[in-house]
Amino acid sequence: MSSSASSTAALALSVLLCACAGHSERTLLARNALDAGDPRGALKALDKELDVDSERDLPKKTGGDNALLLLDRAMVLQALDKYELASRDLEVSDKQIEILDFSRNAVADIGKYLFSDDTGPYKAPAYEKLMINTENMMNYLARADLNGARVEARRLAVMEKFINDKDDPGRGLLGPGSYLAGFTFEKSGNADEALRHYDEALSYGSYTSLKEPIERLSRVASFRSPRFHALLGESDKPTDGKPAAMVTAPVPDADGELLVIVNFGRVPAKVAKRVPIGLALTYASTFMSPADQAQANQLALQGLVTWVNYPELGHAHGAWGQPSFMLDGHWGGLEGILAVDQETRRAWDDAKGAIVASAITRMISRVVAGQVVKKAAGGDVLGTLLSLGTQATLTAVDTPDTRNWATLPARIAFGRVRLPPGRHTVVLGARGFEKKQTVDIAPGGWAVVNLTALN
Numbered sequence: 001m002s003s004s005a006s007s008t009a010a011l012a013l014s015v016l017l018c019a020c021a022g023h024s025e026r027t028l029l030a031r032n033a034l035d036a037g038d039p040r041g042a043l044k045a046l047d048k049e050l051d052v053d054s055e056r057d058l059p060k061k062t063g064g065d066n067a068l069l070l071l072d073r074a075m076v077l078q079a080l081d082k083y084e085l086a087s088r089d090l091e092v093s094d095k096q097i098e099i100l101d102f103s104r105n106a107v108a109d110i111g112k113y114l115f116s117d118d119t120g121p122y123k124a125p126a127y128e129k130l131m132i133n134t135e136n137m138m139n140y141l142a143r144a145d146l147n148g149a150r151v152e153a154r155r156l157a158v159m160e161k162f163i164n165d166k167d168d169p170g171r172g173l174l175g176p177g178s179y180l181a182g183f184t185f186e187k188s189g190n191a192d193e194a195l196r197h198y199d200e201a202l203s204y205g206s207y208t209s210l211k212e213p214i215e216r217l218s219r220v221a222s223f224r225s226p227r228f229h230a231l232l233g234e235s236d237k238p239t240d241g242k243p244a245a246m247v248t249a250p251v252p253d254a255d256g257e258l259l260v261i262v263n264f265g266r267v268p269a270k271v272a273k274r275v276p277i278g279l280a281l282t283y284a285s286t287f288m289s290p291a292d293q294a295q296a297n298q299l300a301l302q303g304l305v306t307w308v309n310y311p312e313l314g315h316a317h318g319a320w321g322q323p324s325f326m327l328d329g330h331w332g333g334l335e336g337i338l339a340v341d342q343e344t345r346r347a348w349d350d351a352k353g354a355i356v357a358s359a360i361t362r363m364i365s366r367v368v369a370g371q372v373v374k375k376a377a378g379g380d381v382l383g384t385l386l387s388l389g390t391q392a393t394l395t396a397v398d399t400p401d402t403r404n405w406a407t408l409p410a411r412i413a414f415g416r417v418r419l420p421p422g423r424h425t426v427v428l429g430a431r432g433f434e435k436k437q438t439v440d441i442a443p444g445g446w447a448v449v450n451l452t453a454l455n
Helices: 003-018 023-035 039-050 065-079 083-096 104-114 126-142 146-166 169-187 191-202 208-217 226-232 277-287 290-301 340-350 352-376 381-396
Strands: 256-264 270-276 307-313 324-327 335-339 411-419 422-430 433-441 446-453
Touching: 023 039, 023 065, 039 065, 065 083, 065 126, 065 446, 083 126, 126 146, 126 169, 126 256, 126 340, 126 446, 146 169, 169 191, 169 208, 169 335, 169 340, 169 411, 191 208, 191 226, 208 226, 208 335, 208 411, 256 324, 256 422, 256 433, 270 277, 277 290, 277 307, 277 352, 290 352, 307 340, 307 352, 324 411, 335 340, 340 352, 340 411, 422 446, 433 446
Parallel strands: 256 446
Antiparallel strands: 256 411, 270 307, 324 422, 335 411, 422 433
8 A cells, every 4th residue: 555545544534533523522420410319519520621620710711612611510410509600601602602503494503513523613502592591590489589680581582483483393392481481570579571572482282370360460451362361271261341351350469479489300412313315315305306305215225324423312310200390298280391301393394305415415525525525536446445545534523412411301390389477398309309498478478499300
């Protein structure tokens, strides 16, 4: 073998061997600590990856992978009841992370992003951006900060418009955020805005705990929805000149209210998946031009393209389980147990065609580049080696990006009760974790208690 050919082969091998560890390797210690029920150990591991002394510090650079690491750290901080720091990390990440458009006309952009090395800026699917605002509302409400919660509620409304305009499959995750936005505006004294958000929540889930708030708010607000009547079991027929929702028995003004939130488990991590070219073409058929399909089929028949790699979601972690809620020694009910992991999978599967189409298109480009090199070298053994070296090099630096928000909870549950003023004891449980907290409810006041169990 000539020295030139040897150099080419060595270069290809070195690129394959030196491909740096992906994001999943950087979060492995943190995820293992969470699996072991050790959020403080997870926090320590993430601080090390961010190259900071403690959770009080931000890294020098907050873009790239660090933006994603900050998202991971934010949820661990929430699990440790460090809500102010968790809010900070979420807000810093929110400014850095862009949305990746999975629409039919964005295949080229998907390809440029999802099939390159994972050292560039992280772009999130819309549902992750949506969950940033949802989780941050929890952080603000847990420390009774309505100003901060309203900011997140308005950011959520912007994301809601984007998702609806794009017909994004992630819209199924709007339910809990809309519920919390409604609660935020209700406690801020804006009844109409609260009812609008509660109506949005009801369009994505059945929240029976909203019956009493909707009855109460409808006495002072003008907003109406057929979903309210369906929830209340009433007709649209007015009674004494008032809509049915306005003639229910009043709740004593002195009563307060408690909202509990339980986050548990973790969403699926992304993995690189390998499928035969025939199956890949089936997934991608409606997202590829006839010319690209024909070229892919031709290369497949020649044996030049046999497998396609693309990013896929793995399995959810710790999603199964039944959270619990006790108030003053009595069991309380939880509802709206949103399967975030299932919604994220549904959204990702909906985008699979565009993702696989991008993978095929880029694989075709690699093969064509190799063929050009082979032809330019005369098509002999050296040309073949150069062609293989070119394809190997391009493959090594063109692998699926499997980054995602690894600590996003798999499930979210709510519990909500009216209760008399005074001191009350709340106990929440999930995935072997238990949280006991005492709350003091002022007349007409409210409190939010959160448990986040990421094991």
